[in-house]
Amino acid sequence: MSGTRLPGHGLERGRRIEFVLDGVPAEAYEGETVSAAVMADRDLGLRTTERAQPRGYFCGMGVCFDCVMVVDGVPNTRTCVTWVREGMTVEHQDGAGPAGAPRAPRH
C-alpha cells in the first residue's frame, strides 16, 4: 500500500493494479475512480486552468469539471466518474491539454 491510503478500517479493496501517472507507475485498486487513485498515490492537484490556477476534486459527481485530466490520451476526462483500469495512462492537465504541452494562443 502506498501514498495516502488508510490501512485497515475494515475496508475491502479491489485487486491491486498499476496505472501510469505522468509517465511514472502508480498504484490503484479496482473500484477506485481515477481521481481517488491519483490523490491517494500522489497529490490533490489534478489540473491547472488556462490561467495557471490549480484545481482538484470538487463535486465528485461529474458536474463541475474541476477534476479533468488526460486519460489514455483523451483530454477533459472527468476523473471523478471514470474507473481506474490496469495499464491506463493518466496525465495532469494544463489548460486544455497535457501538462507541459504548448498552449493554444489566447484571444
Ligand code: FES
Ligand atoms: S469533481 Fe466535479 S466533475 Fe469531477
